[in-house]
Amino acid sequence: MGECIWREMGLATEEYGRIVGILGREPNLVELGMFAVMWSxxxxxxxxxxxxxxxxxxxxxxxxxxxxxxxxxxxGDGLAVVFKIESHNHPSAVEPYQGAATGVGGIIRDIFTxxxxxxxxxxxxxxxxxxxxxxxxxxxxxxxGIAGYGNxxxxxxxxxxxxxxxxxxxxxxxxxxxxGVAPASAIKKAAARGAGNPVMVVGARTGRxxxxxxxxxxxxxxxEAMARRSAVQVGDPFMxxxxxxxxxxxxxxxxxxxxxxxxxxxxxxxxxxxxxxxRGEVGMEIDVAKVPRREEGMNPYEVMLSESQxxxxxxxxxxxxxxxxRVFRKWGLEATVxxxxxxxxxxxxxxxxxxxxxxxxxxxxxxxxxxxxxxCEPGYFRRERARDLSGVPEPEDYSDALMxxxxxxxxxxxxxxxxxxxxxxxxxxxxxxxxxxxxxRVPGTNKGLALTCDANSLYxxxxxxxxxxxxxxxxxxxxxxAGAEPVGITDCLNFGSPEKPEVFxxxxxxxxxxxxxxxxxxxPVTGGNVSFYNESSKxxxxxxxxxxxxxxxxxxxxxxxxxxxxxxxxxxxxVVALLGRTRDEIGGSEYxxxxxxxxxxxxxxxxxxxERGVIELIIALxxxxxxxxxxxxxxxxxxxxxxxxCILGGIGARVRLPGMMRAxxxxxxxxxxxxxxxxxxxxxxxxxxxxxxxxxxxTVLGEVGGMRLVIDDAGGGGDPPGRRIVDAAVGDISRVYRxxxxxxxxx
Numbered sequence: 001m002g003e004c005i006w007r008e009m010g011l012a013t014e015e016y017g018r019i020v021g022i023l024g025r026e027p028n029l030v031e032l033g034m035f036a037v038m039w040s041x042x043x044x045x046x047x048x049x050x051x052x053x054x055x056x057x058x059x060x061x062x063x064x065x066x067x068x069x070x071x072x073x074x075x076g077d078g079l080a081v082v083f084k085i086e087s088h089n090h091p092s093a094v095e096p097y098q099g100a101a102t103g104v105g106g107i108i109r110d111i112f113t114x115x116x117x118x119x120x121x122x123x124x125x126x127x128x129x130x131x132x133x134x135x136x137x138x139x140x141x142x143x144x145g146i147a148g149y150g151n152x153x154x155x156x157x158x159x160x161x162x163x164x165x166x167x168x169x170x171x172x173x174x175x176x177x178x179x180g181v182a183p184a185s186a187i188k189k190a191a192a193r194g195a196g197n198p199v200m201v202v203g204a205r206t207g208r209x210x211x212x213x214x215x216x217x218x219x220x221x222x223x224e225a226m227a228r229r230s231a232v233q234v235g236d237p238f239m240x241x242x243x244x245x246x247x248x249x250x251x252x253x254x255x256x257x258x259x260x261x262x263x264x265x266x267x268x269x270x271x272x273x274x275x276x277x278x279r280g281e282v283g284m285e286i287d288v289a290k291v292p293r294r295e296e297g298m299n300p301y302e303v304m305l306s307e308s309q310x311x312x313x314x315x316x317x318x319x320x321x322x323x324x325x326r327v328f329r330k331w332g333l334e335a336t337v338x339x340x341x342x343x344x345x346x347x348x349x350x351x352x353x354x355x356x357x358x359x360x361x362x363x364x365x366x367x368x369x370x371x372x373x374x375x376c377e378p379g380y381f382r383r384e385r386a387r388d389l390s391g392v393p394e395p396e397d398y399s400d401a402l403m404x405x406x407x408x409x410x411x412x413x414x415x416x417x418x419x420x421x422x423x424x425x426x427x428x429x430x431x432x433x434x435x436x437x438x439x440x441r442v443p444g445t446n447k448g449l450a451l452t453c454d455a456n457s458l459y460x461x462x463x464x465x466x467x468x469x470x471x472x473x474x475x476x477x478x479x480x481x482a483g484a485e486p487v488g489i490t491d492c493l494n495f496g497s498p499e500k501p502e503v504f505x506x507x508x509x510x511x512x513x514x515x516x517x518x519x520x521x522x523x524p525v526t527g528g529n530v531s532f533y534n535e536s537s538k539x540x541x542x543x544x545x546x547x548x549x550x551x552x553x554x555x556x557x558x559x560x561x562x563x564x565x566x567x568x569x570x571x572x573x574x575v576v577a578l579l580g581r582t583r584d585e586i587g588g589s590e591y592x593x594x595x596x597x598x599x600x601x602x603x604x605x606x607x608x609x610x611e612r613g614v615i616e617l618i619i620a621l622x623x624x625x626x627x628x629x630x631x632x633x634x635x636x637x638x639x640x641x642x643x644x645x646c647i648l649g650g651i652g653a654r655v656r657l658p659g660m661m662r663a664x665x666x667x668x669x670x671x672x673x674x675x676x677x678x679x680x681x682x683x684x685x686x687x688x689x690x691x692x693x694x695x696x697x698x699t700v701l702g703e704v705g706g707m708r709l710v711i712d713d714a715g716g717g718g719d720p721p722g723r724r725i726v727d728a729a730v731g732d733i734s735r736v737y738r739x740x741x742x743x744x745x746x747x
Contacts, residue, residue, distance in 0.1 A: 005029075009036035015369055022363045030301045030349065030357040034364060037267035037305060038274060041532050044368035047498035048530040051372075051508050054515045059524035061487050063184060069110040069263060070180075071526020072187055073488040075557050079442060080184040081449060082116035085124075085177035085492045085553040087531035092145075092174040096138045100145030100174050102235040105309050107178040108155065109263040112244050113312065115188040115251050116180030119428060120440045121150050123160040123176050124453040124492070124551040125417075128169025130409060130744035135164070138172050140745060146176070147420040152237035153244070156429050157421035159438035160453050162741075163410045167457075167547045170536035175492040175529075177453055177553040181442055188251060190262040190272075191279035192315040195343040197259060199273070199284060200321070202328050202335040203243045204310040205294035206269075208302055209234045239310040239333075246331040247312065250324060257320045264311040270304045270364070272313035273339075274347050277361035280315075283342035284361065287350045290338040300356040304349060315341060375508050376501030384462050387601045389586060394664050398711070398725035401595045402639050403736050405668070408594045411636050412740035435648060436566040436631075437482035439558065448558035450484035456635065457547035459603045462588050464506045465513035466603050468550045472517035473611040473672055475554040477632040480615040481675060483563040483622035484556025489518060491528035491552055496535040496545025506548040507532075513606075514550060520608035521615070523554070563622045567631035567641075568648030569678050574628050574704040576653055577687070578638065580614050580674030581697050584665045590635045591668035610673035610696075617694040618675055624690070626683045628704075633674040639667040639711075639726075641676040646709050647734045655702035659714035663725055667711070678704055709733060 006016045009032065019027055019035050027035065041047055057065040063080055064072035070084035088103025104121065111118045123146055128135035150157045155178070192199065250258055260280060262272040269286065277284040288303040298306075314335075316324050321337055328335035342348070347364065349357035360367075395401035405411055418433035430448055431439035438451045454475040460467030476486045491514065496503040518525055535545040558564060569576075586592050587601025621627050629649065631641045638657075646652055657666045679687050691698040711726035 006032060006036065009033065010040055011036050015039060018369065022367060023359065028357065030304060031359055033301050033305050034270045034357060034359060037270055038364040039368045043267050043271060045530055046369045047371050047373055047532060048507070049370050051511050054511055055525040056515060056518050057525050062524050062526060063187065064526065065524065066527045069113045069190055071488060071490055072114065073526060073555065074184055075442065075447065075487070077445065078184055080182055080187060081179060081555055082111050082114045082182055083177065083179040083488065083490055083553065083555050084110050084527050085175055085490045085551065086529040087492050087494060088174050088176065089171065089494065089531050089534055092142055093172055096141035097145040098234055100142040101149040102309055103174055103176045104146055104149040105235045105237065105240050106265045107176045108153065108240065109265065111178045111180040112247055113188065113190065113261055113263045114182065115186045116182035117248060118155045118178050118180040119426065119443065120179045120451055121155055121157040121176065122438070122451055122453050122553065123157065124455060125160065125162045126168040126173035126457065126546070126549060127164050129164050129166060132169060135169055136745055142172065142174055143417050143420055149235055149237045151422040153241045154425050156423045156425050157418065158423050158429055158440060159433055159451055162414050162417060163457060165457060165547055167544065170544065171534045171546050173494050173534065173546065173549055175494070175551050177490065179449065179451055179555060186251060188258065188261055190276055191260045192276040192282055192284060192341045193259055193280045195282065195341055197315055197318050197341045198321055198337045199286065199339040199341065200314045200316060200324060200335050201291055201338050202312050202314055203333055204236065204239050204308060205292045206303055206306050206311065207294045207308045208298065208306060209308055235309045242331045242333055243310050243312065246328050246333055250327050253323060257317055257323060259315040259317060261312055261314045264313055266307065268305055268307045269313065274361045274364040276313065276315060277347055278365040283344045283346040283348065284339060285342055285348045285350065286339035287352065289352045290336060292334050292336055300349060300351045373498050373504040374501045375505035377505055378502040384600045385602050387587065389601045392586070392592070392596055394662060395595060398663065398667070399728050401591065402643060402726055403733065405590050405594050405636050405640060406643055406733060406737045407740035408590055409741055409744065410590055411640055413738045414741065415738055416742040416745060430561060430564060431482065431566060437478045439482055439564055441561065446561050448561045448564060450479045450482040450556035450558060452478040453551055453553050454478065455549050455551040457549045458593065458599060459588050460510055460550060461547040462600065463603045464509035464548055466606050468510035468513035469517040469606045469608065470604070470672055471550060471552045472514055472521065473608065474632065474634045475552045476521050476523060476611070476615050477675065479554055479556030480618040481565060481567065481630040481632045482556065482558070483565045484558045485619055486521070486523045486554055486556045489523050489525045489552055489554050491525060491550060493528070493530045494534050494546060494549040494551065495532055497543070498532050503545055510548055510550045517608055521612055565622055565627055565630045566648070567629055567645055569645045569651050569653060569704045570628040570649055571680065572651070572705045573681065574678040575681055575684055576655055576678050576701045576703055578674060578676060578699045578701055579617065579691060579696050580610065581671065582638070582660070582666055582669050582674065583671045584661050585669045585671050586665060589637065589668055589670045591637070604671050607673055613694050614673050614675055614696050617691060617696045620690055621687065624686070626687050627677050627679050629678045631676040633676060634670060637668045637670050638676065642711070643709060643733050643737065645676060646730045647737055650730065651704060652706040652708045652730050653702060653704050654706065654710045656712040656714055658699055663713040
C-alpha cells in the first residue's frame with residue numbers, strides 16, 4: 001500500500017509499521033481507515049494521555065470518572081449529575097453553523113447515552129477581533145448554530161463565555177458543555193457483553209457526511225483542510241429529540257434489555273463498535289450491508305467511517321429485539337440488528353458474506369500509541385514574568401478607562417449571544433444568563449445546580465501553570481458566589497500542535513497547574529476533551545497557534561434553592577465590602593490590554609489556600625442568609641465588579657478605595673481570591689465574625705444607593721489624595737456594557 005495513503009490519513013510511518021506488526025500483515029483499506037481514525041489524537045489522546053494522568057479524578061461523590069461518555073457525580077437523594085464538555089473547533093472554522101450545531105448534538109448524546117436527561121447547555125467561544133469581517137461572520141454563524149440546535153431540541157443554553165483575540169482569527173474555538181440528571185442507579189455504560197447478544201444501530205440513517213472527521217480534527221487547518229467540508233457533519237435536532245426520548249424510554253425497560261450503548265460520534269461505527277467491545281472484554285461482528293443508509297452506493301469504508309449524526313449503537317439482550325424495535329418505531333425511528341457480540345476479542349466487519357476487516361478490538365483502543373512529546377519553555381515566558389509595569393501611568397480619565405474596559409468583548413454583556421438562545425425551555429432555569437452564575441433546578445426537587453465555564457487565554461499564554469490554576473479557582477468562586485458547593489470539573493484543553501516543543505510545554509504546564517488547583521480545592525476532574533492542532537496559516541509555512549485555552553467547566557450543588565445568590569446590588573443602604581486581599585497585579589489584565597495596549601507582564605500570583613478560604617466563607621455566608629449580593633472578582637477587577645453589580649441591580653453605589661496603593665492598581669488589579677459582597681448593616685457583625693473565622697480580610701468600601709456609581713480614592717499614591725475618580729450614571733455604564741458586542745457585530 002502506498003505510503004501516501006496512510007500519511008494522508010494522518011498516520012506516521014512508525015505507526016503504520018506498528019499496525020503491520022499487530023496484524024502480522026498489511027492492513028486493507030477499510031482496516032487502515034479504522035486505525036487512522038481510532039489512532040488520531042481526537043480519539044486516542046496519544047499526545048495527551050500521559051499528561052492527563054496528573055489530574056485528580058476520584059472523590060467521595062464521583063460515580064464515574066474519565067473513560068466513559070461523560071462524568072457522573074452523586075448529588076444525594078438517589079440522584080446524579082452527568083456532565084461533559086467537548087470541542088468542535090475545526091468543523092466550526094470550515095462550516096460555522098453546522099460545526100457548532102453538531103457540536104451541540106454530539107455533547108447532548110454523550111449525556112443521554114449515560115442514561116441522563118439533559119437539562120442545560122453552556123458554551124465557551126473564542127474568535128478573532130470583531131473588527132475583522134470573517135471573525136464577525138464566524139461569530140454570528142456559530143451562535144446561530146448553537147441556538148438552532150439547542151432551541152430546536154428543547155434544552156436551555158444557560159451560560160458560557162466569549163472572548164476575542166488575534167490568535168483565534170483563523171482558528172476559532174467552539175467548546176460546548178452539557179449537563180444532565182439521572183437516578184444514580186440508572187447510569188448506563190458503553191460496554192458490550194454476552195457472546196451472541198445482538199448489536200443494533202438505532203436512530204438516523206447513515207450517509208457520507210463527516211467522513212474522516214476525527215482525523216480532520218487532529219490536524220492543522222491548512223488551506224486543503226479548510227476545503228474539506230465533507231468532514232463536517234450535518235445535524236438534525238428534531239431527529240435527535242426523537243432519539244433522546246426513545247433512548248430514555250428504552251432504558252426504562254431495565255438492564256435486562258440494554259446491556260451497553262454508545263453514541264456514534266467521532267469515527268462513527270468504527271469507534272462505537274471497537275470501544276464497546278474493548279470495554280466489555282469481548283469481540284463484535286458487524287455486517288455493514290445491514291446498516292440503514294440514506295445514500296446509494298456506499299462502500300464498507302464509507303459506512304464504517306461515516307460520522308452521520310443522531311445515531312447510536314446498542315448491545316441488547318438476545319430475544320429483546322422486538323421490544324427495542326417497538327420503542328424506536330413508536331418514535332418514528334429505525335432499530336436494525338447489524339451484528340452480534342463474540343467472545344474472541346476481534347472486531348470483524350462483514351459486507352454480506354465477505355469479511356472486509358478483521359482487527360483485535362483492543363488494537364484500535366488500548367494499543368494506540370502514547371507519546372510524551374518534547375517540551376521546551378518559550379522564549380517569551382521569563383521575559384514577561386520579569387516585565388516591570390511600575391512605569392505604566394495612571395489614566396487621565398478613570399471613568400473613560402472603566403467604560404473602555406466594560407466595552408471589551410471579554411467583559412461586555414453577552415446579551416447579543418444569549419438573547420438568541422432559549423434559556424428558559426423546560427422551566428427549570430433559576431438564574432438566567434446575564435444575571436449571575438447560571439443556576440438550574442434539579443427537576444422535581446428544591447436542589448439546584450450552578451454551572452460555569454471559565455478560562456483566561458491571555459493568562460495561559462503568559463503563564464500556563466498560573467493561568468490554568470486561576471481558571472479552576474475562578475470557576476469555583478463563580479459557583480460559590482451563587483451559593484453552590486463545587487462538586488466536579490470537566491475540561492476542554494485547547495492548544496496548538498503538540499509536536500511543537502513550546503506548545504507541548506504550555507500544555508503540560510497548564511495540566512499541572514489545573515491538577516494542583518483541583519487538589520487544593522478538592523474538586524475532581526471527571527472527564528473532558530483535548531483539542532490540539534488549533535493553528536493555521538494561509539501560506540502553510542509558519543502556522544500560528546491559538547493562545548492556550550484550557551476551559552474549565554464546573555458544576556456546583558445547591559442543596560436548597562433559597563441559598564441562591566446573585567451579583568446585583570439589591571437594597572438602598574446596604575454595606576458594600578470586599579473580601580480578600582488586593583495586590584498590585586495588573587499584568588495580563590483586561591485594563592492593561594484595553595486601555596494601555598499591553599498584553600503582557602506577570603499574571604497575578606496564585607494563592608490556592610486563600611482561594612479555598614474565601615470559597616468556604618462565601619458558602620457559609622450563603623447558608624446563613626447574610627448576604628444581599630455576591631460577585632466574584634476576576635477579569636476587570638474591582639472596577640468591573642462594582643459596575644456590573646450596579647448594572648444588574650439597577651441601583652448605584654458610593655465607595656471609597658482604601659489608601660493601600662495607587663487607584664488604578666486597586667480598581668483594575670485582577671488578584672485572585674476576592675469577592676465583592678453587599679449586606680444589610682444589621683448583618684455586619686456576623687459577616688465580620690465569619691470572615692475572621694475563615695481568615696479572610698474584609699474591607700468596607702461604602703454603601704448601595706442612588707443611581708450613580710461614585711468611586712473616591714483615599715490617596716494611596718494618587719495625586720491629589722481623596723479625589724473623586726469615577727462619577728457615572730448607572731444608565732450610562734449600562735448602555736456601554738449591554739451594547740458593546742451588538743454594536744461590534746452589527747457594524
